[in-house]
Amino acid sequence: MEPENQTGVAEFLLLGLSEDPEWQPLLFGLFLTMYLVTVLGNLLIILAISSDPHLHTPMYFFLSHLAFTDICFSTTTIPKMLANIQRQSKSISYTGCLTQVGSVLFFAGLENFLLAAMACDRYVAICHPLRYTVIMNPHLCGLLVLFSLSISMADALLHSLMVLRLSFCTDLEIPHFFCELAQVIKLACSDTLINNILVYLVTSILGGVPLLGIIFSYIQIFSSTLKMSSAGGKYKAFSTCGSHLSVVSLFYGTAFGVYISSAVSHSSKDTASVSVMYAVVPPMLNPFIYSLRNKDMKGALKKLI
Numbered sequence: 529m530e531p532e533n534q535t536g537v538a539e540f541l542l543l544g545l546s547e548d549p550e551w552q553p554l555l556f557g558l559f560l561t562m563y564l565v566t567v568l569g570n571l572l573i574i575l576a577i578s579s580d581p582h583l584h585t586p587m588y589f590f591l592s593h594l595a596f597t598d599i600c601f602s603t604t605t606i607p608k609m610l611a612n613i614q615r616q617s618k619s620i621s622y623t624g625c626l627t628q629v630g631s632v633l634f635f636a637g638l639e640n641f642l643l644a645a646m647a648c649d650r651y652v653a654i655c656h657p658l659r660y661t662v663i664m665n666p667h668l669c670g671l672l673v674l675f676s677l678s679i680s681m682a683d684a685l686l687h688s689l690m691v692l693r694l695s696f697c698t699d700l701e702i703p704h705f706f707c708e709l710a711q712v713i714k715l716a717c718s719d720t721l722i723n724n725i726l727v728y729l730v731t732s733i734l735g736g737v738p739l740l741g742i743i744f745s746y747i748q749i750f751s752s753t754l755k756m757s758s759a760g761g762k763y764k765a766f767s768t769c770g771s772h773l774s775v776v777s778l779f780y781g782t783a784f785g786v787y788i789s790s791a792v793s794h795s796s797k798d799t800a801s802v803s804v805m806y807a808v809v810p811p812m813l814n815p816f817i818y819s820l821r822n823k824d825m826k827g828a829l830k831k832l833i
Contacts, residue, residue: 540625540715541618541701544609545800556613562812563606569815570595576828583828586664587653590646591818593673594775597642598811601635604628605706605807625707626688632807633709634684637734641676643779644738646772648672651745654765655752683734690723704800706807735783742776774817775810782806 545555573595577583605628612618620628652663687709695718702711709727713720746769753765782805819825 539619539621539700540707540712542609542612542620542705542707543618543701543703543800544612544705545804552613552616556610559606559808560610562808563602563610566602566808566812566815567599569812569819570599572829572832573815573818573825576825576832579832580828583824586649586669587646588824589669590642590649590673594639594642594646595815597635597638598814601632601639602808602811604631604635609705620707625702625712626691628707629691629709629712630684630688632706633687634680637680637683638676639779640735640738641679642673643772643776644741645669645672645676647742647745647776650769650772651748653768654749679734683730686730687723687726690726694718694720694723704803708803739780746773771818771822775814778810778813778817779806782810 546552574592577588577592608620608624608628612620649664653660656663691709691712694713694716696715697717699715702708702715704711713723713727716723749765749769753762756762756765786799786802786806819829
């Protein structure tokens with residue numbers, strides 16, 4: 529198969545985490561378990577929030593959207609990997625690969641903005657408690673989610689359309705378990721300067737602005753909390769932020785870990801292995817973080833079960 533441009537590309541090959549046949553059953557079992565835990569855990573979060581009127585607040589409104597995003601994020605990558613292992617195949621169609629690129633960008637971007645919206649919610653709740661219900665009204669919460677959806681969709685469409693203009697030659701092997709944008713761009717035999725500039729520029733803006741917003745929110749929260757006279761008030765303020773701060777640390781920590789790993793390591797296999805940490809692990813652990821560290825969620829889940 530030697531296509532000269534994108535119109536002639538029939539399929540790409542996803543090399544996965546290992547090409548050793550002995551590892552395939554173990555990988556299949558491991559990723560199937562992680563996927564089922566992710567879907568079940570996040571689905572329980574959504575059902576618990578929707579069934580308990582006490583949880584119909586801005587914080588849990590954003591949390592339910594985050595849980596749904598985590599389910600979709602995992603669904604864009606893991607089922608295809610499991611299907612390939614089961615069929616003993618590595619192929620993914622050109623359309624499927626492009627769809628996967630766009631979907632991963634969309635849901636990763638959406639999670640990024642939702643975490644920023646949740647930080648904003650905690651900032652208003654702790655720093656402006658008397659005005660909380662006025663500021664964080666349903667209209668504003670809906671607008672924040674709609675804004676997150678719109679920006680994430682625009683980002684995904686931009687990069688997907690830019691990939692369409694690339695030409696691909698003989699090397700169509702992706703050393704990854706899903707079609708990652710950076711890996712697809714590396715396979716192109718046409719000029720990728722504009723694509724690479726867009727990747728760095730858009731990632732810096734859409735990744736940096738929400739992160740700066742989260743950092744600003746927590747600086748204000750810590751500053752306001754330290755001014756509280758009662759130890760009980762400080763504990764309550766920190767406890768309401770603990771779960772969100774843990775999720776933020778997990779999301780951005782793993783993302784930075786993958787970036788540093790790819791910059792230091794020249795092995796594509798190592799980068800693919802580390803990518804599991806941000807593509808699979810955070811969506812799986814988020815329900816545990818929120819259910820184990822939150823009394824309201826524990827109560828709602830007990831009622832639901």
